[in-house]
């Protein structure tokens with residue numbers, strides 16, 4: 416019989432968000448008239464900006480005409496989009512268009528990237544963390560089993576909690592791959608340039624690579640907060656950056672993101688020889704990926720046009736206002752709240768010392784509100800809870816009312 420990848424058997428039963436959906440569906444089945452408001456998974460609710468829709472319509476029409484029809488596109492993405500990305504997101508940062516790889520999303524890329532790294536790398540992740548980083552390392556065989564707390568042998572967990580102001584400490588041991596995500600999912604917190612500079616210095620002096628997830632970059636409102644790891648000197652030789660059109664431009668269902676792999680970035684082979692990471696990723700994409708559809712890339716490029724930029728700014732401001740309403744509502748109840756200023760996530764301390772899952776159940780039962788238990792993102796997330804600001808204004812206002820009624 417066919418052997419399975421036995422590393423999958425080390426995974427916890429379900430991926431966090433489907434597990435939440437399962438519990439919510441069970442609740443909804445048992446309480447048919449409950450008006451459940453979902454603030455669990457960070458999925459956008461507002462329609463695509465008009466400039467993007469228009470660009471997609473035009474592209475679809477092109478596909479319907481013999482003269483303008485396109486078949487396979489470049490696996491790395493169309494030149495027009497790679498150039499728009501560099502000019503719109505990396506101006507003055509020394510990134511070239513052929514260092515940008517367009518893809519169907521940063522979740523996929525942050526998992527797929529492990530294809531090009533060997534077994535035996537020492538891996539550091541923050542705790543709590545976006546679960547994809549952990550689970551894909553488990554699948555790739557980079558970890559041992561999980562302990563009772565759900566922590567996997569072989570991963571170095573860097574706690575990020577109120578105690579250290581949500582800033583992970585630089586490891587006092589050797590690691591080879593470091594996952595960082597800013598603005599952070601799940602805590603909604605950010606770090607300044609000095610913190611990232613320290614990580615870049617660590618990575619450069621240890622030959623490590625930083626896998627930098629900047630999917631929420633558009634939500635940064637405060638001055639001086641880096642939008643890209645490449646704002647940091649030296650990062651081009653030690654960092655890969657993942658970005659997404661999902662959260663800023665509403666592409667969660669449409670699917671488009673990109674990964675930046677600078678040509679300077681090197682890894683090492685079994686013989687100790689330096690190998691270009693860019694060349695490996697290019698090889699991987701050319702073999703396993705056929706690019707994002709032309710209409711979707713045309714839509715993504717419109718995100719960088721004048722109208723697109725203005726509409727996206729409005730969309731981002733809308734979700735940030737939701738975050739502010741949630742944050743203020745919770746704070747008025749005496750709850751400690753983090754994030755929500757430079758990110759669409761509000762990270763709160765569970766009231767009354769409830770565990771994350773206890774609070775999840777209680778909130779669902781009593782208020783019909785859904786959030787994400789902090790412990791689902793890692794052991795250090797225990798006692799915290801995440802609310803997503805991706806929702807309609809009416810739902811956010813209703814949620815704040817329900818929270819007030821329940822917790823006052």
Ligand code: MLT
Pocket residue numbers: 455456457458522545600
């Ligand atoms: C989240 O809720 O953490 C994210 O939306 C999930 C994702 O982007 O994959």
